[in-house]
Amino acid sequence: VSTAQRDEIQRKSVKKKESVTLDPGVMKNPTDLMTWHFNDICIAEISEEPGEICTDIQCKDGDERFRDRLKLDHQTGSLTITNTTITDSGVYQLHIISRSFSIIRSFSVTVT
Numbered sequence: 001v002s003t004a005q006r007d008e009i010q011r012k013s014v015k016k017k018e019s020v021t022l023d024p025g026v027m028k029n030p031t032d033l034m035t036w037h038f039n040d041i042c043i044a045e046i047s048e049e050p051g052e053i054c055t056d057i058q059c060k061d062g063d064e065r066f067r068d069r070l071k072l073d074h075q076t077g078s079l080t081i082t083n084t085t086i087t088d089s090g091v092y093q094l095h096i097i098s099r100s101f102s103i104i105r106s107f108s109v110t111v112t
């Protein structure tokens with residue numbers, strides 16, 4: 001796997017209790033591994049295995065912060081956070097790892 005490609009951080013603002021979608025602008029290949037991180041903790045994952053998706057507490061290191069508030073699109077890798085709270089503010093990163101490359105997409109989310 002070559003060095004990860006990093007893009008400029010995308011900024012998103014949302015009002016409390018609204019939803020925000022973080023769209024990486026890519027299509028997932030069936031063999032890609034996609035993981036979403038918030039403060040370096042894995043909060044969602046789409047593995048190479050078809051249909052293997054976990055969010056929040058289902059993931060290895062997940063916690064209760066986003067319980068039942070994450071929606072993951074297995075084709076685009078986009079992550080939707082519903083019913084946002086102030087504590088959802090921060091940097092989210094999507095790591096995409098394939099056999100030939102890796103990409104990191106970063107989003108700064110501000111909830112007001």
